[in-house]
Structures are given as C-alpha cells and as structure tokens.
Amino acid sequence: MRIPYVPNPPQPTTEDEAAIVARISARRAPRPLQPLDLALLHSPAVADGWNSFLGAIRTRAAAVGAREREIAICRVAACNGAWYEWAHHEPLARAAGVSEVGMGVVGREVLVAEREGEIDKGDLSDKEWAVLRYADEMTRNVKVSDQTFEALRELCSEREVVEITATVAAYNCVSRFLVALDVGEKNGTGPDGTKH
Structure with a gap:
C-alpha cells in the first residue's frame, strides 16, 4: 500500500464518521473490514458513497445472474x-x-x-x-x-x-x-x- 491504512478498528472522530464505519462494517459482515475499506476510510465521505454504490452493484442489481x-x-x-x-x-x-x-x-x-x-x-x-x-x-x-x-x-x-x-x-x-x-x-x- 502506497499510503498507510487507517487503524483497524477505525477511530472515527465524529458521530457521522462512526455511522459510516458502521454501514461499511454491516455490508461486509460477517467478514471484517477489508484493506480496500481501510484505504478508503482516509476519506469517510468517499468511503460512504463507495460503500453505497458498490453495495447496490453487488447486492441489489438483481437482473444479472x-x-x-x-x-x-x-x-x-x-x-x-x-x-x-x-x-x-x-x-x-x-x-x-x-x-x-x-x-x-x-x-x-x-x-x-x-x-x-x-x-x-x-x-x-x-x-x-x-x-x-x-x-x-x-x-x-x-x-x-x-x-x-x-x-x-x-x-x-x-x-x-x-x-x-x-x-x-x-x-x-x-x-x-x-x-x-x-x-x-x-x-x-x-x-x-x-x-x-
């Protein structure tokens, strides 16, 4: 990794950041946060949008097998x-x-x-x-x-x-x-x- 990952578990500094970490953790469950998550969490807002978009692609785009x-x-x-x-x-x-x-x-x-x-x-x-x-x-x-x-x-x-x-x-x-x-x-x- 060219920049360090955020600590695992992440250390959110606001309630909004804690909610973002909780949403990402919920989508990953039962698996732990992945290196990709720990890289994206340098920018919690980007990580949150990413999680929502990729979550839709992976789990809600139901027409494709x-x-x-x-x-x-x-x-x-x-x-x-x-x-x-x-x-x-x-x-x-x-x-x-x-x-x-x-x-x-x-x-x-x-x-x-x-x-x-x-x-x-x-x-x-x-x-x-x-x-x-x-x-x-x-x-x-x-x-x-x-x-x-x-x-x-x-x-x-x-x-x-x-x-x-x-x-x-x-x-x-x-x-x-x-x-x-x-x-x-x-x-x-x-x-x-x-x-x-």
Missing part, C-alpha cells in the same frame, strides 16, 4: 492487473458455477486472437461469452463496437444491459483505485498471487 456478474468483474480485474480484485472475485465466480476452464478463458491476456478463425470460449455459455466480450471492450477501449453490443443486447434485457454496464464501470473504478495505491499489495503479481 451471479455467474455473469462475477465473469464481468473478473475480466475487469484481469485486463487491469487488479489481482487483489481477482483474488476476491475468482472464488465467487467459481461458487456461482464458473468452471476452471471458464476461469481460464476469463483470465486470458488476449480474449480473442485475431489470427484464429475459430473462437475458443471454453465452456462459457453464449450469454456469458457476450458479457465477457462486452466487459473486455469496455475496459480496454471504453467504446464498445456495435457488433459486441448487439451480441449482448440479443441475449439480455435492457435492465440487464444497464446493470452489466454499471458493474463493469464500477469495477473499473475499483481496479484503478486498487492498482494506483497498491491496495492489498498485489501489484506485480498475477492471478495466482505470486510475484512476476
């Missing part, structure tokens, strides 16, 4: 080298039913090799593949091609498209914060956590 959501989050982590994020979400993707083969596809450096005529999407469903491609293009290019968008739109409702887009956008924010400050001390590692 857990598999698709975690595939999108893990693809953002892989594209951005946010291995702290990967370490937290790869087990959630597996728990949602993404296979080892599927996670191998999600974690590829290059999703689709241009020279290959046949696309290897492992055992991912058409919908999961569409979400993965969309997350990849949003993360790498910001602008998504009409072809990639139409492939997603064909398989998803408008609400799902909005929730997938918001999830990818939110986790790009998360990964950039994590990598810039080296939260969790994972910079320079890979998906397996070993230094490269």
